[in-house]
Amino acid sequence: MKIYVVAGEASGDSRGVELMRALRELRPDIEFIGAGGREMKAFAGDAIFDWADEAVVGLWDVLKKYGYFRSQFNRMLAEIEAAKPDALITIDYPGFNMRLAKEAKLRMPKLRTIHYISPQVWAWHRGRIPKMAKFLDLMLCLFPFELPLYADAGLRAVCVGHPLLDSLEAEKKEQVRDASLVALLPGSRGKEVRKIFPVMLAAAAKLKASSPSLRFEASAASESLAEVMNCIITERDLGGLPDPGCTVTLRTARDLMQRAGAGMVCSGTATLESTFFGLPMVILYKVAWLTWFVGKRLVKIPWLGLPNVLAGREIIREFLQDAAKPEPIIAELSRLLGDSSVREEHQRAQAAVIASLGERGAARRAAEAILAG
Numbered sequence: 001m002k003i004y005v006v007a008g009e010a011s012g013d014s015r016g017v018e019l020m021r022a023l024r025e026l027r028p029d030i031e032f033i034g035a036g037g038r039e040m041k042a043f044a045g046d047a048i049f050d051w052a053d054e055a056v057v058g059l060w061d062v063l064k065k066y067g068y069f070r071s072q073f074n075r076m077l078a079e080i081e082a083a084k085p086d087a088l089i090t091i092d093y094p095g096f097n098m099r100l101a102k103e104a105k106l107r108m109p110k111l112r113t114i115h116y117i118s119p120q121v122w123a124w125h126r127g128r129i130p131k132m133a134k135f136l137d138l139m140l141c142l143f144p145f146e147l148p149l150y151a152d153a154g155l156r157a158v159c160v161g162h163p164l165l166d167s168l169e170a171e172k173k174e175q176v177r178d179a180s181l182v183a184l185l186p187g188s189r190g191k192e193v194r195k196i197f198p199v200m201l202a203a204a205a206k207l208k209a210s211s212p213s214l215r216f217e218a219s220a221a222s223e224s225l226a227e228v229m230n231c232i233i234t235e236r237d238l239g240g241l242p243d244p245g246c247t248v249t250l251r252t253a254r255d256l257m258q259r260a261g262a263g264m265v266c267s268g269t270a271t272l273e274s275t276f277f278g279l280p281m282v283i284l285y286k287v288a289w290l291t292w293f294v295g296k297r298l299v300k301i302p303w304l305g306l307p308n309v310l311a312g313r314e315i316i317r318e319f320l321q322d323a324a325k326p327e328p329i330i331a332e333l334s335r336l337l338g339d340s341s342v343r344e345e346h347q348r349a350q351a352a353v354i355a356s357l358g359e360r361g362a363a364r365r366a367a368e369a370i371l372a373g
Contacts, residue, residue: 001027004085005034005048006076006100008093010188010221011269012117013037013052015163015363016091019116020044022367033083035076036091053222073100080104080111087112089370094119098132105135114138114370118146118157129153140366143310143357158369163362164269165354168276171254179337182207183256183263183279184218184246185270186229192266193225195286196324197232200264203326204244207333216246217260219253226250262336264329267304271316275307275350280336280343282329283308283318307353315349 003023007016017039023030032044037052051072054065077100080088088104088111090097101113118141121129126149132139133155141147141159150157182204186197197218204216220226229248249256253270257263257277265274267285274281283305308314317332319325335342 001029002031002033002083002085003087003089004076004080004083005032005036005040005089005091006093006097007036007040007052007091008096009052010037012092013039014167015117016040017043018163018167018363019089019091019366022363023370025364026367026371033079033085035072053224069096073103076100077103077107081107084108085111087114087370089114089116091115092117092119098128102135112137114140116140116366117142118150121149129155138369140369142362158365160365160369161359161362162272162357163366164272164276165357165360166362168254168273169360172277173255173258175258177261178215178259179261180213180215181260182214182216182333182337183260183265183281184216185253185256185263185265185274186218186284187266187268187270188221188225190225190228191287192268193228194232195288196266196284197229198236199284199286199324199326199329201233201236201244201246202238203264203329203333204246205238205241206326206330208242208244210330212242214244216244217252217256218246218248219256220248220250221253223250262333264333267318267320271305271307275316276354278347278350280346281316282332282336283316283320284324284329285318285320286324287321307350310353310356311349315346315353 005016007013013036016036020032020043033047035049035051037050041048041050088101090101104111105113113136115136118139129149130153133153136155139150139155139157141157142162144159147157147159184200186193186200207214218229220229226248233246254273257274257279260279263274263279263281265271265281265283267283271283285304303309303314303318304320305316305318307316319329336346
């Protein structure tokens with residue numbers, strides 16, 4: 001059995017390798033080819049093209065790298081046509097992967113097309129669901145509330161649960177939080193880091209001025225992002241404020257989420273990971289103005305952070321775009337660090353969100369659904 005698999009960024013790479021392992025356990029004869037990141041490549045070898053570090057977010061950033069993505073799109077299509085796989089599995093990264101699945105299905109009508117991790121169509125673009133039903137054979141969802149959306153359009157969907165529960169449980173440690181340590185988690189995409197990390201550093205500098213005992217540590221998702229973050233630290237104008245002395249470590253996010261007394265977290269997968277570990281935190285997000293302008297008109301829900309979406313209320317304060325400024329961020333972090341009752345209520349709400357995600361074993365259930373046909 002031959003499967004072509006495509007993941008487009010770091011989080012998709014992690015989900016991809018989990019799924020590939022589960023599929024291989026059920027069907028040892030499966031051959032994997034495709035594109036992903038370092039984890040998928042380490043598992044399947046040179047048949048996987050590593051491109052996950054090229055991921056971008058937002059309309060403007062995609063336009064600037066259009067030539068690169070177009071060349072990869074054409075390369076993958078040609079590879080799919082030549083390999084004639086039994087199935088194409090696209091993982092997250094819907095802006096690219098939905099187009100790839102659609103074109104592959106057009107060229108190879110008998111190709112079985114599967115998408116793992118339903119795009120957030122409940123937040124925006126619900127009108128895309130009937131279109132997806134025309135070229136996808138199976139949608140693998142993380143949340144039960146997504147299933148009726150696809151059933152109404154005639155697209156077969158299976159809820160497999162959230163894969164983070166397995167990987168996070170394996171990394172859970174019993175340790176006391178360091179109340180003097182603040183985590184800075186600016187995301188896994190270069191554009192996010194360049195927009196958000198300077199805001200985090202500015203907030204850290206002002207926190208340091210008022211609370212000299214605080215320490216700051218940032219986790220970088222890759223070597224290249226660590227270089228970017230260290231350059232930002234070196235070149236940042238602190239306006240006379242004390243240097244917060246932020247240390248950049250490599251791929252330590254999940255450890256840091258468990259050690260820190262509080263954190264500043266970029267909206268994305270890290271917010272759910274931090275919620276799992278009970279990190280008292282604020283959510284930040286900044287993108288190019290054009291991306292924000294367009295997105296605000298499309299998004300149909302009042303919150304961006306997934307923990308807030310799942311809770312149905314703002315359990316974690318969000319500071320987005322123009323609101324992502326040091327002063328309000330500092331005020332909320334000071335409440336979390338300084339008031340045990342506020343912190344405990346915050347963590348109780350986080351625990352309730354995680355409990356709503358159900359049981360572990362998502363990758364195994366996803367693999368079973370794929371092999372069931």
